Amino acid sequence: xxxxxLIIVTGLSGAGKxxxxxxxxxxxxxCVDNLPASLVPAFLERCENANPxxxxxxLAIDSRESAFGADWDKLLDWLTQSGVSYRVLFLDSRDDVxxxxxxxxxxxxxxxxxxxxxxxxxxxxxxxxxxxxxxxAVIDTSGLKPVDFYARLEEALALAPFGQPLLLFMSFxxxxxxxxxxxxxxxxxxxxxxxxxxxxRPLSGLDExxxxxxxxxxxxxxxxxxxxxxxxxxxxxxxxQGKQRVMVAFGCTGGRHRSVAAAEEMARxxxxxxxxxxxxxxDLGAEAEDIRERFHPEEGKP
Numbered sequence: 256x257x258x259x260x261l262i263i264v265t266g267l268s269g270a271g272k273x274x275x276x277x278x279x280x281x282x283x284x285x286c287v288d289n290l291p292a293s294l295v296p297a298f299l300e301r302c303e304n305a306n307p308x309x310x311x312x313x314l315a316i317d318s319r320e321s322a323f324g325a326d327w328d329k330l331l332d333w334l335t336q337s338g339v340s341y342r343v344l345f346l347d348s349r350d351d352v353x354x355x356x357x358x359x360x361x362x363x364x365x366x367x368x369x370x371x372x373x374x375x376x377x378x379x380x381x382x383x384x385x386x387x388x389x390x391x392a393v394i395d396t397s398g399l400k401p402v403d404f405y406a407r408l409e410e411a412l413a414l415a416p417f418g419q420p421l422l423l424f425m426s427f428x429x430x431x432x433x434x435x436x437x438x439x440x441x442x443x444x445x446x447x448x449x450x451x452x453x454x455x456r457p458l459s460g461l462d463e464x465x466x467x468x469x470x471x472x473x474x475x476x477x478x479x480x481x482x483x484x485x486x487x488x489x490x491x492x493x494x495x496q497g498k499q500r501v502m503v504a505f506g507c508t509g510g511r512h513r514s515v516a517a518a519e520e521m522a523r524x525x526x527x528x529x530x531x532x533x534x535x536x537x538d539l540g541a542e543a544e545d546i547r548e549r550f551h552p553e554e555g556k557p
Contacts (some may be wrong), residue, residue, distance in 0.1 A: 259302055261339055262313040262412065265386055266346030267379055268365055269353045271396045271404060272315045275346060278405050284313040292316060292330045299339065318379045319365055327386045343499075344411060345383075345390035347435045349397045350376050391421075391499040393436040398541070410535070421500035421531050422490070426460065426518040428510025428538040437504035438493075441482060443513040446472050450512055456546060459539060460515025469516040479517075483524050490530075509545065510538030 262284060264275045273288070280286045290298060295314065302309035334341045348356075354372045357364050366382075367375030387393065392411035396404055427434050434440070449455035449465050458465050469475060486503065493501050505517035515536050522534035 258308060258310050259299060259339055260311050261299070261334070261341040262311075263341060263343045264313060264315045264346070265317060265343065265383065265390075267348060267353060267376065267383070268317060269356045269362075270346035270348045271394075272317065272346055274401065274404065275344065275408055276313060276315045278408055279313040282409075284311045285309045286313045286315070288315045289317065289319070290314050292326070295330060296333070296337075299337075317365075318382045327389070331389055342391040342412065343386070343389060344408075345387050345393045347387070347393055347395050349395075349432055349435055352397045388496075389499065393500075393502070395434050395436040395537075397435065398431055398537075407535075410533070421533065422525055423500060423502040424518040424522045424525075424532070424534045425502060425504045426510055426514035426536045426539065427504055427506050428508060428514070428542055429506050430509060431538050431541065433506070434502075434504050434537060437502045438498075439486070439489075439501070439503045441503065441505050441517070443505050443507045443517050445478075446475060446507075446513050448508065448513065450509065450546075455512070456550070459511050459543070460513065460517070460519060460536075461539075465512055466516045466519070469513055470520070479520055479524070482521065486521075486525075509542040510536070511542035511546070515539060 262279060264272050264279070266272055276286045276288055285302065287298065298314070299312075302312050331341075331343070350373060353376050357367075357372050363370070364372045364375035364379075366378045394404070394407050394411060399407065425434065425437070429442075429444070446469060449458070449468050452468070455465050455468060460466060460469065490501065503518075503521065505514040505521070507513035507517075518534050518536065522532055525532045
């Protein structure tokens with residue numbers, strides 16, 4: 256099965272598995288929804304014997320597999336021993352967002368005893384905790400529009416060769432909620448906010464002027480030195496626990512200035528080594544729209 260690339264899409268109900276599978280199908284993957292884990296070996300054999308051979312496949316597996324006594328660790332260990340190049344993609348979302356999606360669509364959560372959606376979400380989180388730990392990529396779909404979700408999905412699949420641990424740095428704004436896919440969260444709100452400097456407000460942490468402003472504060476250099484040392488000390492432990500990726504999230508109020516500069520600075524410090532490093536900014540665009548609407552509402556009007 257050395258020719259086959261397998262994507263296993265899993266995660267919380269309502270987090271976007273069906274949307275991910277449709278996108279993967281558009282990308283040329285042979286997709287199957289809700290295939291029981293016990294049938295995966297037979298499915299892969301069928302892919303290998305197909306004419307022409309199927310070299311890219313994607314499976315969506317959810318928590319209802321528990322009814323079949325699914326053993327996630329056993330399945331993933333078998334895939335590794337069989338030499339299959341596979342990646343587990345786990346889709347997550349905040350509880351309030353998942354609850355709202357079920358209320359709006361009037362669907363019943365598969366684990367909502369007596370109609371209690373939040374109970375169902377909590378129960379499902381516990382069921383999938385071990386599978387989440389073994390995921391190669393975790394995507395928080397809480398505030399993602401479909402086009403942004405597609406970009407994150409494609410980025411997650413192309414981050415690095417299969418089996419290579421990833422180091423991800425991200426920025427976010429606390430006003431839009433904590434990222435549920437982060438392993439470490441560092442708060443940058445102890446630094447002066449460039450938002451209150453009229454010349455810097457329309458810029459972002461990607462601009463040199465904002466980077467220089469953030470780094471010029473006396474507290475910034477020792478903070479980044481300490482954060483770098485902490486992370487370098489922790490990475491071997493993460494690797495020993497079998498983590499496929501480590502995501503470090505930097506937060507500020509809006510997610511456009513301080514957190515962006517911080518994520519970029521830390522990514523710069525870890526770039527250039529053997530480890531694959533990526534950086535992305537969750538709320539950069541959304542905060543730019545908020546600033547424009549608050550301070551320049553006339554822009555964008557017809």
